Amino acid sequence: MPAYLIKGGTIADGNGGEPYRGDVRILGDRIAQVGADLQPEPDDQVIDAAGLLVTPGFVDLHTHYDGQITWDSDLTPSSWHGVTTLIVGNCGVGFAPVRPGQQDRLIELMEGVEDIPGTALHEGITWGWESFGDYLDVLDQRRWTVDVGTQVPHAAVRAYVMGEEAGAGQATAEQIAQMRNIVREGLEAGALGISTTRMIAHRSIKQEVVPGTFAPEDELMALADLLAERGEGVFEVVPRGMDGEVSREAHAEFDWMERVATRTGRPVLFSLVQTHTEPERWRLFLDRSKDALERGVPIRPVVSCRPTGVVFGLQSTFTPFSTRAAYKALEHLPLAERVAEMKRPEVRTAILAEPNGRYRSEALQYQHEHFANMFKLCEPFEWEPDTSQTMLALAEAAGQNVEAYVYDYMLENGGRNLILFPYTNYCDFTMDTVHDMLSHSSSVFGLSDGGAHCGIACDAGNTTLALSFWTRDRTKGPKLALGRVVKMMSRDTAEMYGLKDRGRIEPGLRADINLIDYDNLAMALPEMVWDLPTGARRVVQRARGYVATFVAGVQTIDHDQLTGALPGRLIRGQVVPEEQAPLSVTV
Numbered sequence: 001m002p003a004y005l006i007k008g009g010t011i012a013d014g015n016g017g018e019p020y021r022g023d024v025r026i027l028g029d030r031i032a033q034v035g036a037d038l039q040p041e042p043d044d045q046v047i048d049a050a051g052l053l054v055t056p057g058f059v060d061l062h063t064h065y066d067g068q069i070t071w072d073s074d075l076t077p078s079s080w081h082g083v084t085t086l087i088v089g090n091c092g093v094g095f096a097p098v099r100p101g102q103q104d105r106l107i108e109l110m111e112g113v114e115d116i117p118g119t120a121l122h123e124g125i126t127w128g129w130e131s132f133g134d135y136l137d138v139l140d141q142r143r144w145t146v147d148v149g150t151q152v153p154h155a156a157v158r159a160y161v162m163g164e165e166a167g168a169g170q171a172t173a174e175q176i177a178q179m180r181n182i183v184r185e186g187l188e189a190g191a192l193g194i195s196t197t198r199m200i201a202h203r204s205i206k207q208e209v210v211p212g213t214f215a216p217e218d219e220l221m222a223l224a225d226l227l228a229e230r231g232e233g234v235f236e237v238v239p240r241g242m243d244g245e246v247s248r249e250a251h252a253e254f255d256w257m258e259r260v261a262t263r264t265g266r267p268v269l270f271s272l273v274q275t276h277t278e279p280e281r282w283r284l285f286l287d288r289s290k291d292a293l294e295r296g297v298p299i300r301p302v303v304s305c306r307p308t309g310v311v312f313g314l315q316s317t318f319t320p321f322s323t324r325a326a327y328k329a330l331e332h333l334p335l336a337e338r339v340a341e342m343k344r345p346e347v348r349t350a351i352l353a354e355p356n357g358r359y360r361s362e363a364l365q366y367q368h369e370h371f372a373n374m375f376k377l378c379e380p381f382e383w384e385p386d387t388s389q390t391m392l393a394l395a396e397a398a399g400q401n402v403e404a405y406v407y408d409y410m411l412e413n414g415g416r417n418l419i420l421f422p423y424t425n426y427c428d429f430t431m432d433t434v435h436d437m438l439s440h441s442s443s444v445f446g447l448s449d450g451g452a453h454c455g456i457a458c459d460a461g462n463t464t465l466a467l468s469f470w471t472r473d474r475t476k477g478p479k480l481a482l483g484r485v486v487k488m489m490s491r492d493t494a495e496m497y498g499l500k501d502r503g504r505i506e507p508g509l510r511a512d513i514n515l516i517d518y519d520n521l522a523m524a525l526p527e528m529v530w531d532l533p534t535g536a537r538r539v540v541q542r543a544r545g546y547v548a549t550f551v552a553g554v555q556t557i558d559h560d561q562l563t564g565a566l567p568g569r570l571i572r573g574q575v576v577p578e579e580q581a582p583l584s585v586t587v
Contacts, residue, residue, distance in 0.1 A: 001028045002553055005040050009049030009515065014056040014504035016487035024054060026511040029552035029567075034505055049515055052547055053482075056490035056503050057084025057512030058463045061269075061444070062236075062302060064114045064452035066094045067107075069139060069148055071124040071533065073566050077460040078450040079145040080543045080560065084512040084551045085571070086450060087497060089151030091238050092197040092212050095125065096135030096153075097160045097182055103127055105204075106156055112205040113197070114452035115317060117536035124533035132186035136570060144568035145556045147512075149497060151236060152186035154196035154223065158211035166211035176222050183223050190572025192497045193234030194223055198253070199242055217256050221263065228264035232498055232574050235260055236302075237270040241281060250281055254288050261292065261299040267496060271447060272301035273308060273424035274433050276373075282437065289442035300496075302446040303437040305466040307422030310456050311377065311539055314338060314415040315528040317455030320369070320406055323357030326350040339415040342407075352403055371395070371402045373426070376409065377418040381525060383469050384431045384476050391419065418526065432477050438470070438488070439480060444496055445488040454538035461523045461541045463489050468521045468545075498574030508577050511553035514546060521545030 004026040011034070012019040025033040025044070040046050063086045065075055078086055088094070093109050103125075111118040129135040132152055139148065158166040161178045171179070183194055202210045227233040239253045261268040274282045285301055292299045312319050314335060321327040326347065330338050341347050356369060374391040387393055395405035410417055425434050437443055450460035466489060471482040494503030502510040524542040532538055542560070549557035554567035 001043075003027050003041065003043045003045065004047055004550075004553070005038060005044040006047045006049045006054060006513070006515065007038070009052050009054035010518075011054045011505055012483050012486040013506065014487050014491040015483075016491075017483050019053065019483055024505060024513065026513070026550065026553050029511055029554075031505060031507055031509050031511050031513075033507060047515070047548070051517075051519075053467075053514075053516040053518040054505065055082070055486045055514045055516065056505050057514060057549065057551065058082045058489040059084070059493040059497075059499065059503055060086040060446070060448050060450060060460075060463070061493045061497060062090050062271075062446040062448060063088055063450035063460075064090060064093075064110070064116065065148070065450060067110065067116065067121045067125050068451050069142060069144065070095075070126055073142070073144050074562055075144050075146055075148075075451075075568075076562075077458060077540045077542070078448070079549075079556065079562065080546070081461045081464045082514040082516070082543075082546055082549055083146055083450070083460075083463060084514075084549065084556075084568075085147040085149065085494065085499065085502060087149045087151065087192065088451075089153050089191070089193075090195050090236055091202065092154040092195050092210060094151075094153030094156050094195075096129055096132045096186075097156055098127075098130060099160055100130065102159065105159060108204040108206055108208075109155055109159075109210060112207070113202045113210060114449070115456055116452060116454050117532060117534075117538075118205060119534045120532035120536035132182065132191065133189035136189050136191075136572065139570045140572075142570070143566040145562065145566060146551060146568040147571055148568065149192045149499070149571040150190070151193040151195045151234070152183050152191045154194065154212040154215070155210050157182050158215070162211070167209040168214055171215070171219050176219050179219070180222055180226060184226050187226060187230055187233060190570070191233070192571070192574070193236055194227065195236040196220065197238040198240045199238045200240065202238070217259070220256070221260060224260045224264050224266070227266040233266055234497055235264070235266060235268045237268060239270050241278065242271050242273055242275070250278075250284055254285060258288070258292055258297060258299055261297045266298065268299040269302050269444060269446075269496070270299070272303050272437065272443075273447075274427055275424055276370075276427050279427040282433070286437065286440050286442065290440070293442050300442050300444050301437070301440075303440075303443045304425065304434070304447040304459065305438060305445065305462050305470060306383070306431075306434060306459065307426035308424040308447070308457065308459060310421045310423055311418050311458075311526055312374070312410075312421060313418040313528075314410055315537065316418070316539070319410065320371075320374075320403070320419075321351055321356075324351055324354040325357075326354050335415050339411055342411055348407065352401075352407060370421070371406065373421055373423075374406070375420045375422075377420045377525060379525060383465070384474070386429055416528075430477065431474070435470075435478060435480070445493060454532070454536070456539070458526050458539040458541045461543060464521060464523050464543045464545075467516070467518070468523070472518070472521075499571065501575045501577045511550055513548075513550045515548040517545040517547055
């Protein structure tokens with residue numbers, strides 16, 4: 001049985017207190033001892049952790065690796081950033097259940113909602129299932145760098161039952177009963193919850209409404225009731241208005257979610273961001289969540305530790321000129337050829353002279369045209385830039401038209417330059433909004449969207465950013481306590497999904513542990529790689545400072561590099577600690 005003794009580290013144990021100096025013994029897949037000056041046993045591999053931060057493995061409750069888990073074992077970028085458990089099946093989309101011959105529809109939904117290349121999904125997913133239980137049986141045969149938990153996606157369930165009417169159709173009582181049976185079977189098979197979306201901008205690649213977007217409350221309640229019957233599980237929601245579309249139903253949207261939480265007694269987790277169109281709406285949802293929790297109603301917002309950003313560039317899904325016919329005529333060209341064409345004076349003039357076309361939503365239109373909120377994505381990158389650093393301000397300082405300035409900047413560096421548009425959580429050019437969300441008593445850490453938005457964003461490194469920026473580097477406002485941030489990303493997220501065997505450094509719990517060079521912890525800039533099936537692209541962000549990561553007592557990261565070990569397994573249902581001996585803690 002593998003045994004390790006981690007000596008002299010600074011332990012942030014996941015309970016939220018001040019980190020302390022101590023030792024941790026790992027025996028097999030469990031933490032055997034935690035204490036001061038533990039002495040090596042004959043079989044121990046001793047790890048000198050002096051100067052290192054020792055944390056529980058992080059639990060990421062909002063990812064979209066639903067397709068990737070069927071073909072990929074590494075599950076990067078998340079596994080590079082200290083994540084040892086992740087949850088898929090969010091936002092109501094996923095790949096089970098599925099009727100034979102209907103797989104393409106679920107791929108179209110995932111491609112449209114989460115910007116995961118359809119070609120990669122078509123090539124990579126092996127299928128071989130129909131029911132959600134069948135899907136879990138297939139996943140049970142897989143091995144990964146991290147543990148994986150699942151949720152039953154409402155869109156897939158609705159599509160299975162209602163077929164072509166699933167998008168905007170009204171479910172009959174019989175169809176709702178069928179949906180209940182499917183969700184019940186999924187929960188019994190080991191799903192950790194149910195997810196749904198009500199966000200208007202969530203569309204398939206064919207611009208079809210995601211099934212469930214307009215589902216009435218009686219349908220949503222009928223599915224949520226299954227959680228109450230079992231006494232376990234989470235109801236995950238992307239509420240209306242989180243895409244930046246103006247919603248006049250803010251209170252009504254919170255009302256129905258609160259009714260679900262009140263009736264079922266189960267946690268309702270909803271995504272929460274600040275948008276440019278309704279920059280104060282998030283405060284309403286935070287205040288109402290706090291009030292509900294004080295009354296014993298378990299409804300909580302899931303918040304990010306940063307602005308959600310769209311990455312513009314010639315290698316990305318979008319540029320600020322994507323709707324212009326003169327640019328679209330070049331879009332198919334390989335990068336080098338496209339850059340050469342765009343440098344031709346007549347082509348440059350044609351593209352810049354053409355007005356933008358219409359995007360499918362006001363939010364997308366705003367993102368592509370508002371240069372006063374765009375920033376260069378280059379070293380050294382400032383996580384809290386001010387208005388003097390926007391593309392508009394830089395163009396004005398250079399005495400240039402802003403569109404021409406942006407155009408020329410994108411062509412530099414062989415067309416590899418990137419531009420960041422923080423489309424949520426940065427309306428006021430300050431991270432104070434994010435600070436208030438993170439520090440709020442009702443909030444849950446999340447929204448990394450790991451595995452999603454392959455051509456426009458990568459927030460899967462949120463754990464690394466939370467540690468490096470919020471507890472160490474911020475200079476323009478208050479920071480957050482290190483112990484609290486570790487707890488938010490480990491114990492809190494684990495227990496939210498009923499995973500009580502992990503998330504803390506305590507005897508008897510799983511040996512999911514990070515050893516981090518805290519003083520030098522950092523993220524690289526986003527980069528585009530072409531490593532998905534069929535050579536499809538994705539944006540990734542690597543980490544620097546993870547000396548070691550252990551998953552169930554097996555080392556998966558060694559100085560920021562994957563070891564090749566695959567101890568990760570499928571999680572079926574809630575998990576409680578196993579009784580093991582000898583186990584002890586000394587202080």
